[in-house]
């Protein structure tokens with residue numbers, strides 16, 4: 110039986126509760142968004158005691174279903190002022206799944222406390238520990254200390270110094286399987302600062318004594334998950350590392366998500382130097398192919414001592430394994446893990462930086478300080494846009510980001526506060542944000558469907574909310590559409606609803622590349638969920654139900670249709686090389702959620 | 706049969722079919738016997754299912770019989786995904 114753990118940080122108490130019957134099919138994003146919409150006043154201050162943090166492993170986390178161990182974290186977002194769900198891999202989803210924890214709800218905040226706390230969750234137990242020694246330090250240090258203090262290889266999530274200082278671009282970090290990097294981020298929306306506001310540094314999940322969650326129809330579940338693994342392994346995007354001839358086969362395993370950098374650049378949709386061009390002349394140097402070659406090169410040079418990797422899994426049981434470990438070229442030792450596409454873009458192409466080492470270093474700093482990389486790159490771009498440091502200067506960008514360690518540095522605080530705050534403070538008028546959250550790695554001018562998602566998503570500009578890129582650029586589920594074809598609303602709505610469902614199951618969103626292409630894979634995936642719950646779940650209506658609650662929350666928080674818009678410069682500044690603007694009419698944007 | 710030179714870029718799992726020492730993102734010249742996208746695929750031994758995304762001079766083309774001209778740049782991607 111799954112349980113809900115409710116923690117009150119005001120009096121440092123906790124209680125275990127049963128999952129409400131009405132919530133029995135909810136997990137992951139469906140759980141976090143439902144609890145927030147039922148329990149949190151949408152108008153509350155996100156960094157004061159009325160906000161709540163909701164943590165929920167996906168429905169299938171801890172089972173043997175492939176790539177199903179994702180964890181959702183939700184709260185009212187300090188960055189957007191709206192509802193937020195961010196999800197990530199790492200160990201915590203699996204651990205909580207095994208412990209039978211459907212969700213953790215953290216409410217209240219200690220009054221006038223100078224102390225820092227961590228929450229230790231285990232089999233039928235919860236302790237709120239005073240852990241001042243975990244505060245004020247880098248996160249690489251922190252995860253090492255936690256594993257030393259708790260030698261059962263626990264999952265860890267929480268906030269770094271940025272979150273402890275309540276800065277709006279603080280992400281929620283997570284340790285990886287090896288505990289070598291805190292880089293598994295539920296990054297977006299500043300949820301790390303909500304942890305900080307409740308004086309929590311870490312939530313530590315000790316899986317000891319846990320067990321695999323059982324499906325209602327275990328036989329059917331097992332059969333379906335095996336079929337699903339076959340589908341994933343066979344697909345050219347999600348598939349195995351090498352083909353029968355030993356040649357590289359699966360795109361994600363070989364090159365990670367950063368396989369996209371070159372294609373977006375070639376397609377003219379890669380935002381470069383602060384969204385001024387759609388092509389980056391140094392894209393190849395920081396691409397997934399470049400990381401693949403660097404890993405191979407350092408392996409050949411350093412043999413067993415080489416720590417670089419591709420086909421690296423972010424959580425136990427991921428078969429697609431898109432993660433990587435980027436090595437230092439000179440030593441072969443780990444520099445950062447993972448370097449994903451969005452990050453290579455935000456800290457690379459978007460800043461005009463084409464040196465892999467510098468991009469990896471910026472990524473490592475974000476992981477250590479506790480920042481979301483997408484927002485951090487956009488924020489540094491504001492400093493460049495304002496002329497404080499030049500575009501393309503890696504060492505200066507690194508020096509700027511390092512100021513974030515210094516509690517007394519105003520620049521350090523600003524660089525941790527997101528693109529909108531930094532841009533406005535620095536007098537920038539081209540701030541690429543929607544609902545306060547900065548855009549990710551696809552320019553909405555040549556790729557208009559993703560622009561519709563950015564504008565209308567409940568999350569602020571978020572590519573994962575409705576990843577129309579799959580259809581628009583990658584040719585998955587339908588052909589690439591003519592850029593002048595404006596009927597993007599339907600596409601975006603369909604993707605947004607399906608995504609909300611996937612975000613609730615525990616499955617990694619990247620299964621979409623396979624299931625959108627392969628009906629057997631889709632059916633097997635759906636069967637795992639249905640047989641687990643013993644109920645037939647309709648994918649689209651389940652997803653729409655989640656979106657409806659999120660829209661409702663945002664409406665009560667004060668959002669209107671006027672917030673479902675892209676910044677003006679996307680409509681007026683043509684993007685080279687295709688020289689197009691974002692010209693989807695407002696009515697079309699509003700049509701996405703008409704009738705919701 | 707007239708021969709004609711175009712420039713080709715191969716990415717991701719297709720890179721193995723480019724001549725050795727060609728850098729990532731670097732175009733290499735290819736002498737074609739037949740001036741179409743198909744001619745390029747045929748010459749390099751790329752199956753149609755592997756050539757998921759094809760761009761000619763920066764514009765996506767979807768027809769394998771798309772006609773090419775001398776010095777065109779042809780970029781070919783296998784199925785890719787990420788995000």
Ligand code: SF4
Pocket residue numbers: 176198421422423424427428429430431432617618619
């Ligand atoms: S595909 Fe990548 S992001 Fe998704 S679960 Fe696997 S390793 Fe993690």
